[in-house]
Amino acid sequence: MSSPTGPASGLPVRMPRPRQPGRHRRPEPVAAPEGAPALVLAVPGTPSTASRSLAEEVVSIARSELPGLDARIGYLDGDDSAAAEASAFAEFPSLRAVLARAAKERTARFEQARAAGADVAEPDGPVAVVVPLLAGPDSALTRRIRQAVIDSRTAAELTDVLGPHPLLAEGLHVRLSEAGLARADRARLFTVATAADGIILASVGGDEAVQAAGITGMLLAARLAVPVMAAALDEEGAIAATAEQLRGSGSQQLALAPYLIGPEIDAGLLDAAANEAGCASAESLGAYPAIGKLALSKYATALGIAPQQNQGAPVR
Template sequence: MSTAAIPGAPLPVRTPGSRARGRHRRPERPEIPAGSPSLVLAVPAAAGPESRPVVEELLSIVRGEQPGIEAAAAYLGSTDPEYPTIAGLLAQAAEAGLPAPVVVPLLPGPHGSLTELHRLAAETGAIVTDVLGPHPLLAEAVHVRLSEAGLARADRARLFAIATAADGVVLTTAGGEEAAAAAGITGVLLAARLAVPVVPAALDVPGSVLAAVEHLRATGSVRPALAPLVIGPEADPELLATAAEETGCPGAAPLGAYAALGQLIASAYLSALEIALADEA
């Protein structure tokens, strides 16, 4: 029996697999030169039991993606010395005479914490990369989370019926109207994967998610669903719960420690490192 026939069973998603041979094989990661700056994964939240597991898992993925990388996480706020703040970690590197770190924001799009992050980096000479999105891998991650919740078809090429699949998706963000606007590109990519309309909305703008759901319903959607384009730490969990309650729509889980996010983090670091090394040459 296929999983599609089992109520509540997650729907598998076909994702591109890596090819081991030939010209399509996955490119090897470059070797990191000795004395290169470390990677600081900037978490836009205070350290806490909700964010730590996701962050630690992503760091593990990054280290697996790029052997030899020196990577650590830092938080906007922390009262536990085991989990340093961004300000503290950058200052520590400067005091030790180490190369200014490459700071990768753990964000899929624009967010209010970026202003503070850039200010802290400017004080120490640290490099701040772009946020992780928009990117096709983020659309893939959202698709997987929707499928796990039974809200998305696993594969457009398979023509079996799935009664629980949503016929419209609200792509929810954290970061105000700017984040919602930036999510439009990922929304287009997601719509192409799902073959249903996708509308972005801001969790932290009152009425934004409800308006997006009403728009989908007005255009014919009868089973809209909510799909967070948030990794987790950057969004107040209460906002997600409130959006679900106000709209009456089912929703997928945040992206969390999805493996492709580790790839994006490693790629952001390597791109910044390449530029830094070229400037020194």
């Protein structure tokens, strides 16, 4: 029998769980601060409609994660003319032209506010944060990006490349599974007859790029439970030598996984590498959603802001 103050002795007491504010609540959306610098995606390689479409999708993902974000695209080998600098509708504006335009627009906004009688301080800090559209380090390309920033004569900040990062390992897994070269489920609830038992992780950018790819490769190997070895696409014989090493250690069915976003290389280089290794190849990372999120993460870190974290469901 229960007493007025609670259950009788010996019976279990059910205590209410303390409420944990926000545990299962959707996080409040974070918007870009007013007047925040632009995120400028630096796109390497020869400009094309394909690279423009890819870059536009990447910045679209970044904007969806941080509403109000001013995101722009500048091409390392784009149009560097005065017309490209002046027009927001240039087809393939160079990185230098995009930065110069962003600086002019910020100055114009300040002057208009002053002319309207607003008591505003002269803007300081970077005009833009430049994020290279590169999965791994490439000293030749990053040197050119840095020089373009210098040539623009603007106060722009340059971030590191996007990887290595666990989200890139996830993207590589997805691309391999899309090509039928890996199981989509890491728990192995079903099989794929063409699944590779050895992965060549192909990068460009020399030894530094291979080492960085190797870090992501270890994460990919943990996901797939097969050996993964990084090799340089731009080093003669490196892909074939890595394929031979994997076969020598027992792997019989290999696959090539490009540790690349896409615009930084000629597509023919991947086909040649796959032929050299005698194996099938997955697609490059392209506009996989993680690319936009990582670009935004680099931007946010540079500015000390925290966009809404929404990584989505992991690939198992």
